Amino acid sequence: MQSIIKILIPRQLFLLVILSTGLLNHVILIPNLLEASGRDSWIAVILSFPLSLFFAWVIYLIVKNCPLEGFFSYVEKRVGRIFAFTLSIPVIVYLFIASYVTFRDLIIWLSAYFLADAPLLIINIILLSVCFIVTLIGLKSMAIASGLILPIVMILGIFIALTNTTLKDPSLLFPLFADGSLPVWKGVMYSLAGILEIYVVVLLQPFSQKPIKFYQLVLLVLILYILTLGPLTAAIMEFGPTEATNFRYPAYEQWRVLQIGDYISHLDFLALYQWLSGAIIRIALFLYLLANFFTSKKKHYRVSVRAVAIIYFALLGLVLINVETFFFYRFIHNYFLPGCMIFFATQILLSAIILFVLRKRDEKQNENAKKQPSI
Numbered sequence: 001m002q003s004i005i006k007i008l009i010p011r012q013l014f015l016l017v018i019l020s021t022g023l024l025n026h027v028i029l030i031p032n033l034l035e036a037s038g039r040d041s042w043i044a045v046i047l048s049f050p051l052s053l054f055f056a057w058v059i060y061l062i063v064k065n066c067p068l069e070g071f072f073s074y075v076e077k078r079v080g081r082i083f084a085f086t087l088s089i090p091v092i093v094y095l096f097i098a099s100y101v102t103f104r105d106l107i108i109w110l111s112a113y114f115l116a117d118a119p120l121l122i123i124n125i126i127l128l129s130v131c132f133i134v135t136l137i138g139l140k141s142m143a144i145a146s147g148l149i150l151p152i153v154m155i156l157g158i159f160i161a162l163t164n165t166t167l168k169d170p171s172l173l174f175p176l177f178a179d180g181s182l183p184v185w186k187g188v189m190y191s192l193a194g195i196l197e198i199y200v201v202v203l204l205q206p207f208s209q210k211p212i213k214f215y216q217l218v219l220l221v222l223i224l225y226i227l228t229l230g231p232l233t234a235a236i237m238e239f240g241p242t243e244a245t246n247f248r249y250p251a252y253e254q255w256r257v258l259q260i261g262d263y264i265s266h267l268d269f270l271a272l273y274q275w276l277s278g279a280i281i282r283i284a285l286f287l288y289l290l291a292n293f294f295t296s297k298k299k300h301y302r303v304s305v306r307a308v309a310i311i312y313f314a315l316l317g318l319v320l321i322n323v324e325t326f327f328f329y330r331f332i333h334n335y336f337l338p339g340c341m342i343f344f345a346t347q348i349l350l351s352a353i354i355l356f357v358l359r360k361r362d363e364k365q366n367e368n369a370k371k372q373p374s375i
Helices: 010-047 049-065 071-078 081-113 120-137 139-167 182-207 214-239 241-246 250-256 270-292 305-320 325-371
Strands: none
Touching (some): 010 049, 010 214, 010 325, 049 182, 071 081, 071 182, 071 325, 081 120, 081 305, 120 139, 120 270, 182 214, 214 241, 214 250
């Protein structure tokens, strides 16, 4: 993780995070929020906001006090390679599992709604090849592509929200706490599982040309909350809490019921652009960051081709293992998302503590050096 070239301005960095983490919050998180909290899921998202701001502040302290080379390079330099690699193992595991979950969920969605008769092996190879190429092209190209793709994704989101206004019944959002407070707190946990993925900013910080500001992190959190609350409340208002909970992809179902006048309908193919854009950037970005841990020197912002190839072959092998859809969804709900919340909260706090201890040690050494008389 040396010789990293500063290639991103903070705006590009946040575009990458919005597009990749936005897919998690928009697609994977919402059905699990509805399952955990039902009608109260939207209030659970709001209640998680103060905690999200706290963790955003801790992340800001981490990136503010880290040297230019980034957190893990700094830890490696100060403590040693073994300790730094041990600390990075949970991050490496998360990046790989999150890529697997994103890819398999995308394949299930495509097979169910668009490519029911297409061979799964061909779909897997084509999509993984695209992600592989995007990863090899490098972070700069991903950031530029995100700047072009994200505005269209957001315009489509605003379009579906406004067009379906006549189908929404706000009274379906109430009453609150009908089943007590326990489902709400479960929803808070699931909400944090998606929002705290802003920890990726710590991994991207070494590539940033300028310091990351706290207000930028707050704005990022707000955008991710909008990406979660918008389709979540829309699903409840359009379908009701019971029916919305039964859907695997509530955000996509809103495209299926869209109708403009008497003659324009079946515009759900536009959702393909949103899903594929977010999924490809998310997988390519995460596996780029994963390969970055195994690349000692980078040329033109690109990581080791060998490391990327090994990672993608491992992902392909895992994807080809037949897993029942039901058990895959149970894995996401019972293990992956709760594990994400625990992982991010622990990793953020642990990183802050380690950085604080190292900084205090540096300050103490500097003070002792100043006190020593010069010869």
